[in-house]
Amino acid sequence: MTVLDMRDIRKVYRSGDIDIVALDHATVQVDHGEIVALLGPSGSGKTTLLSIAGGLLTPTEGTVVVGGHDISEYNAKQLTEFRRENVGFVFQSVNLVPFLTAEENLLVVDELGGNKGGKAAKGRARSLLEELGLGHRVKNLPGQLSGGERQRVAIGRALFNNPKLVLFDEPTSALDTKIGEQVMELIRTEMKARDTAAIIVTHDTRMTHYADRTVHIVDGRLDAGTVTA
Amino acid sequence: MFLALKEMQRAKLRFGLLAGAVGLLVFLILFQQALLGGLINQFIGALKNQSADVLVYSDQARKNLEGSIIPPDQLAQVATVEGVADAAPLGESTFTVTAGGEERDAVVFGYELGRPGAPTTLIEGRLPEQGGEAVASEKDRADGFDIGDVVQVQPDGVEITVVGVARDINYSVSPVLFVDFATFEAAKRTRNPDATTILPSVVAVQVASGSSPESVATAINDQVDGVEALTRQQAVDGSPGVSSVRSSFAIILGLFYLVVPLVTGLFFLIVTFQKASALTLLRAIGASSRTLVTSLLIQVVVVMLTGSVIAFGLYAGALQGVKNLGVRVEVQPVVITSLVVLVLALVTSAIAVRRVLRLDPLSATTGGGVHV
Amino acid sequence: MNLPLLELRRQPSRFIVATVVLSFLATLLMFLGGLLDGLYLGSTGAIRAQQADVIVYSESARDSFLRSRITSEQRAQVEAAEGVEEVGGIGFVLLGAQVPGETDIANVAVAGYETPPKGVPAPPPDGQGIADTRLEDAGASTGDVILVGPQQTPIEIIGFVDDTSYLQQSSVWVNLPTWRAVQNANRPDSTVSDDIVQALVVSGTGDLVTSIDTATAGATSTLTKDDAVLALPGVKQQGDTFNQIIYSTLVVVLAVVGLFFSLLTLERLGLYGVLKAIGASTRRLFAGVVLQAVIVAVVAFVIGSLLAIGAAAALPAAVPLQLTPARFLSTFIGLVVAAVLGSAVSLRKVTKVDPASAIGNAS
Numbered sequence: 001m002t003v004l005d006m007r008d009i010r011k012v013y014r015s016g017d018i019d020i021v022a023l024d025h026a027t028v029q030v031d032h033g034e035i036v037a038l039l040g041p042s043g044s045g046k047t048t049l050l051s052i053a054g055g056l057l058t059p060t061e062g063t064v065v066v067g068g069h070d071i072s073e074y075n076a077k078q079l080t081e082f083r084r085e086n087v088g089f090v091f092q093s094v095n096l097v098p099f100l101t102a103e104e105n106l107l108v109v110d111e112l113g114g115n116k117g118g119k120a121a122k123g124r125a126r127s128l129l130e131e132l133g134l135g136h137r138v139k140n141l142p143g144q145l146s147g148g149e150r151q152r153v154a155i156g157r158a159l160f161n162n163p164k165l166v167l168f169d170e171p172t173s174a175l176d177t178k179i180g181e182q183v184m185e186l187i188r189t190e191m192k193a194r195d196t197a198a199i200i201v202t203h204d205t206r207m208t209h210y211a212d213r214t215v216h217i218v219d220g221r222l223d224a225g226t227v228t229a
Numbered sequence: 230m231f232l233a234l235k236e237m238q239r240a241k242l243r244f245g246l247l248a249g250a251v252g253l254l255v256f257l258i259l260f261q262q263a264l265l266g267g268l269i270n271q272f273i274g275a276l277k278n279q280s281a282d283v284l285v286y287s288d289q290a291r292k293n294l295e296g297s298i299i300p301p302d303q304l305a306q307v308a309t310v311e312g313v314a315d316a317a318p319l320g321e322s323t324f325t326v327t328a329g330g331e332e333r334d335a336v337v338f339g340y341e342l343g344r345p346g347a348p349t350t351l352i353e354g355r356l357p358e359q360g361g362e363a364v365a366s367e368k369d370r371a372d373g374f375d376i377g378d379v380v381q382v383q384p385d386g387v388e389i390t391v392v393g394v395a396r397d398i399n400y401s402v403s404p405v406l407f408v409d410f411a412t413f414e415a416a417k418r419t420r421n422p423d424a425t426t427i428l429p430s431v432v433a434v435q436v437a438s439g440s441s442p443e444s445v446a447t448a449i450n451d452q453v454d455g456v457e458a459l460t461r462q463q464a465v466d467g468s469p470g471v472s473s474v475r476s477s478f479a480i481i482l483g484l485f486y487l488v489v490p491l492v493t494g495l496f497f498l499i500v501t502f503q504k505a506s507a508l509t510l511l512r513a514i515g516a517s518s519r520t521l522v523t524s525l526l527i528q529v530v531v532v533m534l535t536g537s538v539i540a541f542g543l544y545a546g547a548l549q550g551v552k553n554l555g556v557r558v559e560v561q562p563v564v565i566t567s568l569v570v571l572v573l574a575l576v577t578s579a580i581a582v583r584r585v586l587r588l589d590p591l592s593a594t595t596g597g598g599v600h601v
Numbered sequence: 602m603n604l605p606l607l608e609l610r611r612q613p614s615r616f617i618v619a620t621v622v623l624s625f626l627a628t629l630l631m632f633l634g635g636l637l638d639g640l641y642l643g644s645t646g647a648i649r650a651q652q653a654d655v656i657v658y659s660e661s662a663r664d665s666f667l668r669s670r671i672t673s674e675q676r677a678q679v680e681a682a683e684g685v686e687e688v689g690g691i692g693f694v695l696l697g698a699q700v701p702g703e704t705d706i707a708n709v710a711v712a713g714y715e716t717p718p719k720g721v722p723a724p725p726p727d728g729q730g731i732a733d734t735r736l737e738d739a740g741a742s743t744g745d746v747i748l749v750g751p752q753q754t755p756i757e758i759i760g761f762v763d764d765t766s767y768l769q770q771s772s773v774w775v776n777l778p779t780w781r782a783v784q785n786a787n788r789p790d791s792t793v794s795d796d797i798v799q800a801l802v803v804s805g806t807g808d809l810v811t812s813i814d815t816a817t818a819g820a821t822s823t824l825t826k827d828d829a830v831l832a833l834p835g836v837k838q839q840g841d842t843f844n845q846i847i848y849s850t851l852v853v854v855l856a857v858v859g860l861f862f863s864l865l866t867l868e869r870l871g872l873y874g875v876l877k878a879i880g881a882s883t884r885r886l887f888a889g890v891v892l893q894a895v896i897v898a899v900v901a902f903v904i905g906s907l908l909a910i911g912a913a914a915a916l917p918a919a920v921p922l923q924l925t926p927a928r929f930l931s932t933f934i935g936l937v938v939a940a941v942l943g944s945a946v947s948l949r950k951v952t953k954v955d956p957a958s959a960i961g962n963a964s
Contacts, residue, residue, distance in 0.1 A: 047960050047961035050960055051957045051960050054878070054960075056878055056956050056957040056959070056960065057957050077882070080877070080880055080881070080882050080956075081880070083878065083879065083880045083956070084879065084880025084881075085880070088879075089875075089878050089879055089959070089960075091875060091878075091959050091960065092961075095875060097604070097872060097876070098612075098872070099607055099608045099611040099612045100604075100607060100611075104607070108604065108876075108879075109879060109880070111603075111604065112876065112879065112880050112881045112882075112885065113880065141611070157879070169959075169960045169961065242863065242946065243860065243863055243864070246856050246859050246860040246863070246946065247856075247860055249856050250853055250856035250857055250860060253849055253852055253853045253856065254853055256849065257846060257849055257850060257853070260846065260849075261846065264842065291704060291705060291706060293697070293706055295697060295751075296697060296706060296751075331661075331663070332661075332668055333668070334667070384792075402835075469706070469708075472917075472919070473917065473919035473920045473921070476916060476917065476920055477636055477916075477920045477921075477922065480632060480912060480916070481629060481632055481633060481636075484625055484628060484629045484632070485629065487625060488622060488625050488626060488629075488853075491621065491622055491625070492622055492857060492860070495618045495621075495622070495861075496860060496861075496864070499618065499861075499864050500864070503864070503867060503868060543849075547845065
């Protein structure tokens with residue numbers, strides 16, 4: 001079943017008198033449990049695509065349906081709520097709240113939704129962190145964690161609300177190759193275990209074999225995609 | 230220069246807030262200094278702005294004019310002390326007077342014409358030349374103390390004609406009339422007809438050229454019994470009420486003077502920290518430490534000057550509202566205060582300057598830019 | 602779990618600058634307010650203590666005791682006026698006084714009265730007086746004989762009463778004949794005869810101001826107690842001047858909060874982007890900034906209060922500084938309001954943070 005269904009997406013930015021087409025009739029579907037790698041040079045439009053898929057931007061044209069919600073016409077407030085409940089994000093480096101412990105960085109998702117969470121949420125955060133191999137790090141602040149550990153906490157946060165779709169923006173760019181591979185391995189395991197759909201933006205071809213499919217993007221246009229795993 | 234001003238242009242709100250805060254603080258300092266000066270002048274302006282270098286009180290008076298009486302033999306003794314060029318009687322008393330058709334309290338100072346004890350801040354008219362003439366305090370012009378007005382001293386109506394006005398010669402927050410000593414005597418006698426002689430309150434001493442008021446005051450204290458000789462400044466500082474007003478304002482002004490450099494210094498420190506990576510980049514592409522430090526200092530100066538201009542505007546406006554305190558807009562205190570706070574701000578900016586000097590251009594190439 | 606509170610607790614150093622500056626400003630606010638209150642209370646005590654509804658001056662007195670004279674005929678007219686129930690004569694004379702064993706001259710206001718003010722017993726016998734506690738601070742004690750004015754008129758102090766000073770001078774409450782004797786001996790230029798008082802304190806019902814001034818055919822100027830307080834020399838101007846300084850200082854607080862919190866916000870733009878991306882609303886983030894500003898203001902209030910209390914204790918008694926609970930409360934409210942308004946400066950920045958900025962952002 002399709003979790004993300006983007007059809008004929010066009011995104012045009014206006015810069016002075018010139019229209020810049022960031023995405024041109026892009027169409028992509030991602031199914032349950034499917035991991036798609038989005039590969040392209042900088043400026044190709046992969047950031048824009050990811051932003052639209054996650055409800056951070058609205059498209060100029062086309063429709064976006066995530067988990068049955070058509071978010072193409074959502075206003076900012078609806079999008080905020082949509083993101084909180086349906087999408088998980090893992091960013092490049094600015095990811096965690098620096099003054100919160102690993103555990104609290106997961107609970108922040110609940111806090112932002114105005115839920116008081118309580119014991120149940122705390123238990124879920126702990127078991128998630130343990131699952132990610134961070135059982136001994138729950139009370140540590142981000143500053144006390146290594147780069148790889150920080151990305152693992154970020155993955156935990158992205159999964160905390162059981163989203164249908166998780167979006168990864170260059171999750172390994174700040175890591176060395178070995179740690180990067182460990183993180184990719186973990187992402188794959190977690191996504192598959194939860195049957196969650198994922199898009200991973202990367203420019204590192206060494207990471208693409210962790211995905212089920214690789215989609216190339218050049219100048220705002222997508223190719224059909226190649227099955228990689 | 231270019232860098233400094235460009236940055237301020239891009240962050241108008243922040244630098245505007247800083248300049249606004251500095252402006253208000255400098256304004257408050259100026260305003261309160263003016264208030265303090267105005268208040269003190271109202272208490273003891275007459276002492277401050279009269280011509281005697283040394284005032285000799287009776288030692289019972291505890292530096293209070295009201296309680297001081299000098300008998301003739303003490304006056305004569307003071308006159309013989311070395312360094313005293315002239316020693317004249319100076320009388321002070323509070324009278325009920327009728328001025329501008331109303332009864333009110335006024336303080337009358339009697340001095341011997343042409344001798345020490347005359348007002349020194351005449352701004353219009355002339356000094357008294359005969360009995361029945363007076364120089365009045367400028368602040369009270371509108372209340373029946375202007376040149377040409379006739380003031381009647383109660384209870385018997387001794388008439389005094391105002392022939393001049395002088396600035397800042399109030400005493401005890403009351404209008405003041407400087408008259409010749411004989412007129413003072415006459416006024417006092419109507420109040421106490423049985424008195425055989427009217428005694429002066431203090432001796433007004435002019436010191437010989439080459440002598441300092443301090444040494445002459447010391448000499449008088451050593452050689453004349455029963456008196457306390459004070460320089461003009463000591464007499465002002467020791468007057469009742471002056472020290473409590475001064476100490477209250479000293480704390481307030483001290484705190485304000487502390488807050489200005491604190492706000493500016495810490496602001497520039499935080500800003501410097503925030504743009505450390507940009508500054509490092511500038512160093513890497515060849516900007517010298519000197520350029521960056523100059524740029525920082527230019528910003529401090531621009532902010533402080535803008536603040537001072539704002540302060541001057543507020544100050545000039547606010548003083549219109551407290552005219553009855555006898556305070557005036559003067560440029561000199563504005564310039565001095567602005568310079569003081571500018572120097573204080575530059576001193577506290579030294580911490581930010583140190584941060585700039587510690588920047589290592591090498592670190593720009595080794596990444597180091599990942600903040601979590 | 603509360604994000605803004607956790608940040609304050611775990612990264613207090615970020616807030617030190619604002620807290621230190623605001624603490625000094627809070628001290629200043631309390632100090633200025635305390636001086637204003639001290640001047641006000643010290644000037645007006647003798648009138649505030651009157652247990653009367655109105656005060657009757659002579660018409661030409663411009664509402665000043667020292668200029669006012671009420672004759673026995675006028676007093677009879679006032680007593681006959683509609684609604685008047687109780688009438689008492691009152692008179693003040695401001696003089697220096699020698700307190701036994703003290704070197705400094707104390708300033709006193711010898712006050713003759715018939716109707717006792719709050720806390721004062723019925724008028725004492727001739728030559729005795731009940732002094733304000735200010736005179737106790739100046740070294741006097743019960744049983745002392747103080748020597749008043751140039752003529753050194755003796756008055757024996759038989760007790761003390763709180764908060765009745767007049768124009769910063771310690772009142773000494775005496776009977777009317779004693780007051781007249783002191784006035785006539787020490788102020789020969791403004792003597793009073795036996796049937797004269799300076800003013801009347803009157804209690805009763807109805808519109809006393811109108812009924813009294815009508816009954817005397819305009820020979821009197823009657824003021825309510827509150828108006829009489831404001832008519833005292835300097836009280837209104839002092840209030841206006843100090844309040845102007847206090848309000849300006851509050852604007853400085855506002856600017857300082859605005860300044861330092863906008864710098865903090867600037868540092869947090871990246872974080873705000875991430876938080877918005879994962880579902881935080883602008884409202885929630887901005888509420889956090891306001892909450893932090895308010896807490897900083899509250900902490901500054903506490904530190905400032907302690908500094909002000911310390912400074913007040915260290916100052917000589919001559920400084921008329923009085924720290925009242927009402928002043929603490931108004932300073933607290935002023936600081937909090939200024940903090941809220943100041944933090945609003947950051948609203949635009951917080952609003953403008955684009956959740957999409959979290960993506961494709963390397964640092």
